[in-house]
Amino acid sequence: MKINFKKPTLALTLTLTTASLCYTQQKKDSVTSKSREIETLALRGITDIAKDRKTPVAVSTLKEAHIVERLGNQEFPEILNTTPSVYTTKGGGGFGDSKLNIRGFNQENIAVMVNGMPVNDMETGSVYWSNWAGLSDVTSAMQVQRGLGSSKLAIASVGGTVNVLTRAADKKRGGKISVGLGNDGYVKNLFSYNTGKSEEGWSSSFLMSRTSGNMYADGTQFEANTYYFALGYQPNKKHDFQFTITGAPQWHNQRRFAIPIGTYLKYGKNGDPNRKYNSDWGYLNGREYSMAVNYYHKPVMSLNWDWSIDDRSKINTIVYASFGRGGGTNMPSNAKVGGQDLRNFRNPETGLYDLDALYQANKNSTPEQGNIIRNVSINSHDWYGVISSFNHKINHNLNLTVGIDGRYYYGYHYQLVSDLLGASGYIDHQNLNTPHNLVSQTFQAEPSWNPFGGKINKVKDRIGYSNDGKVIWYGGFSQLEYSTSKISAFIQGSLSNQGFQRIDNFIKDGVTKSKNGEIMHTKTDFKYHMGFNVKAGLNYNINRQHNIFGNIGYYQKQPFFNAVYRSNENIVSKDLTNEKILGAELGYGFRSKLININANLYRTSWDDRYMRRTNIRQGDTNVYAEINNLNEIHQGAEIDANYQITPFLSLNGMFSIGDWYYKGNARALLFNKDSNEPVNYPDSNSNEATLYLDKVKVGESAQTTAAIGLTLKPLKDLSFDTNWRSVNNLYAKLDPHSFMNPEYNAVGALKLPSFNLFDAGLSYKFNINEKQYFTMRANVYNVFDKIYIAESNTNTKKTLKDFKDTPSATAQKQLDDYNANPNNFYQGIDISNQVIFGYGRTWAATIAFNF
Template identity: 70%
Template structure:
């Protein structure tokens, strides 16, 4: 394939980082390109090349994002790629979740311009912190499985590379307005100066998004800013680029999965169908929407890229980056005159009555107890550098080597967000100040300070107060061989992760752990060594056919919360690395108008530790978390994707993936209450620890069989219509510690959820003005066209009850047999929904939604 020269590259990526709305301008040129590296400048990012890099890969270009995303969550753009399952989770703005090949996003490496963004303590990716990525993404690549990244990252499920390179942009700008369901409004302005004769260029973007999500009580407001300045002296060897981007936002959430019975109970229509919009985490205060669960955050990222072309054979790519995240999420704590939060729920609407809470708090005093909204702060300072030296030995061989160093300091504590009419709150969790009266409150709003801003005073902190420190040192190397037919690589990386926990609420050398060990305020660093090795080969049989294979082994360090379990300042004694072994085979077929790929994969994951948080016991209303140890999993499957250009009027694309993901052997689980960290006993027992009977059970949270088919029709110039069908099958519930602790329930396996099919449609029209650089673009989308009711995920595996689940009882001289109880249960239609027991805690997917955008390019 003829590579695009520098002038062509400049035209192609003219407005790529300013906004996804620029995509129409470059769509025709980009669609002819097969390799993502021909559209973006790579720097330190490891990008897979078509028919060269031996990994399973899908590339989402800017034009696809502008056409498909609308007001959906950013990861949902990947739902038509094989083995990907992205959901809106509870449905709050930016609360979406991504799963690849059955692995959650905590174990998927998410990279922005080559920089890792997974939380350094738990691997989490908070998409609300990156809500502006859809505005500045020029291309996104998903590498399933081992991936091609040379960094010491554990991409167990895959790697998501998001590229926002901003250099060499042609002068121009855009103004756009987007609207959608539930008062969704988005405004955007962006401008690029173009590259000057002396080599300077800059790009600027600012946007605001606000409204409500589909679920009730989910108002939000988010901003996005992006600024980049680049410099490369004409004919020079050094290319510099500085970027800063951030997305301060707040959004009301739907945090806890709700029982199907309550979705039905709190449907105003009372017609026996679920109210998919129902949200149990909010209510009204003085006639205005008020949420118990508000997330607010601002995580600006600053980076300086330096690309040095030393000579014709050697290059050095380096990025220095830093991030100052500030914010948290709210919940409620305390009691008002002995009444807990659930006592103030309206049994008719299912909402909290915050006016009654306010009145109860005013009638009480801090010593008698008040019910407040608190905020759990999760702020951090993060600095890193990645540097990669690349040397071409000859026309066939090259090698690269580099370093990846990071430092992370996290602040974790609670503050009072709203006293809700109370005069103060007494906290008894600080052993250095056991009776702390707190009257100060912190608004649930993000700070705009890009360098961090306020960290609350010690006297204002309640509940818990601990810091986490992570030191990361990594080194990597890769050797590549290529010729006309073969492309092969061998790579390896090592890393040392040092973890330290600092608890400011304990008395140094005096406070005891649950097991009686003496704890210190600072634990000292616990250093863990990990490594990975990978190898792969691609063989181009001819211009149409290619085959590839790869193999790799990881020794992955456990996360921070596995080192310091049950939130105590004692390092776990029996720590072991998680072990991942993967193997993959693939085949590709290319013609001028038809492309197809087939992949087979098998991944084992042993000695895994998992903490499941935000669990709620229906009987008591208490929230708890589960620490699960000794998980072993096997994930294997097949993937197929293809695209066919019939002619300039019609394009078809489709995919199919089928997986078999299950647990091997059993595991152990320990339960603790969320705030107090006290043991939380399994129902009907006096112990918080038990064995989980998992052997052979299906891994949940993602559909194991997915399919999609899409068509784009261009009947006339500048007008296009697209439609997509997506099918989800073999979707199972998340790991349910309650049910798998009981052998009889565990024998029934993981709860299988009903299959579902969704249809989306879209329409685009471009109006050119006299100057072709000026034009209007109109875009409209309808998602879930037929308003299908479906369950996107379940937190529980409550199977339909059997006779053996009931016992004969006698009360007041009346005996009720097990058979009578079973018959009453089976004869009550309220106990069932689409074959499921209505006690299951689930999230329904959104109903029909829509979005429309009008943009003007100049």
């Protein structure tokens, strides 16, 4: 097989195929400089990059050119939406609030790595993409390994691993200036420059950008600034040092909660929902004012040292640190002023908050009488880590790798008053040491450029809650790899120990009791928990065209922090246990001059899972659920391919189908989000219920997806591309209220309507000389302005056909009365369901000058 990498064909920039990897078994002179960069990064040991026809995992790779060209003003994870078994959404629609799912697993259980550093939050596993606002600007390549993946670390790659490689300091000399525009006032300016490598071995790379405007939803203004600096030094062939620092101070107004379909329809026109409606904002003194503002600054620094001891041995070491400062604003859901709660201050005509009226009501009320304020929940951290591995080539076929992974994390969590909104003060009742604490100090919801400060040491200024979390992680890993021209195989394992400690400044030490009557202390002892994983895989190259592979792995994964200390109490859970994951995969690959195909089958079982389900509404109360003993099965098939029809026309596509469901029943407890007090289920005297989930579909991610893309290059420097994507078998999130009754078990999860989306793009390159040129790019997303539901927070069903058995006569009458009104449904979905609609038609355009 021969692929001409010098032609900018779709086979090179395609996200759907592993054939685009630089590790194809081709002639060395066919590898582009960009592929060499990816190879160099992999050889440096920065991260575990899967190799085509060698590493036995399902993988897709995107390179810098594809990301720059196709991303536009989309969210960074959305570039993966045409990858098999990947489903991303924009979340509520705020800048950087996107969500990523792979094979039905949400991003808390997907390992996200940047240059070999794990970035999932060490307490919750969360990935906040707004913290990485400029990551797309500095990415050289991104690889998605679906399933347990090839990483040697003991990371939470239940659904997959996303490896992001950033720009290297020794990129060739040159610079770039770009300006981008988009819908709703989107503006992006960028400047970057690379010095290239000097004769003494020094090199550097620098980038700055600013992005601002509004997102598609109303009331979602934002501003983000990105900086990146890399410094490299290679004194000789044995040693290579790379230092990088990157950060993106940002603030953005959010649409925090899913909204009932009926509300979207109420503020829509001609029977169509108002997809832009946002219930979290209004006008104060004539200016946009959001009750939900997120702000953060999370600089990450790393030093990579690669030491080639001799021709057979090398050591790769990464030392890194991260200092996150910021949080998000909200309002206490049980707050009232003058006997009125927040609902009384909403304009019935526009659906927006009447903040001027709220301001006046607060001004006329004393703190003792009650006020409605805007608070801010701080979620800051200090994080340090080191990863070091020793690689030894035992002989021509065998390689051994052993290494260590150590991390220390300290998280700061507390609430402050962000805005008194006209009140003279706010009385907080949550601090048991000061049960009637009058707070008048306010703190601005905006990011600080100083990442080392920012902690408020005065506990008296805190409201709601004030707790810290410590996580200590240390472990080791090893891998033995066997490789020939025909066969490559590996067996690897890792062992890790995590220690958790919780500090609650609002607890009266030795006096305060838990909900079960146990005495609590301000600071707990460390609770340590061991975990491990074992993986093995084999790839066999039948000939130059065909290869087959398989892998199997078993994890015992430590639970997250909130599973150790449940209900936000300083008591170690009695149900604490490791989560068990067993995964297996079979795959096939075909390579030819014109066509590349990948196909694979997979099955993953996940037992003893703990889930904290947040943002649940029960009447007027915001509650969260603690769900225990969840068991899941995720299985399916995937195929992706690309076809170079002519030198000017290429076609690519993918299809994935999954069967993801819960196995057996689970147990769920409800608690008030603001007070952490137990909340009884409707028509129940208990906050605990059995969830009848056996065979219920796992929601939040589409189980069947397909895509077809076409790229046409009528001229050397002109290209046009279009992509069709189909989403089917998308179910609502797990809602405890919907599965309490065993006779409703057969109802299953709420299935959302299928949808199809079309995107299109146009690129043109104008050359001045060999080193200087302009590039112009325009993208249109959702070309036909399709109205679709991207996710649902609830599982409400009220049609008789949904029930296996006939309910009671009273219930049947209620259902008959409800079904008699067709206005209660939208596209067959009960309009009381709380959903997020996808964006309508959006666009972005960029012009860049490279020199």
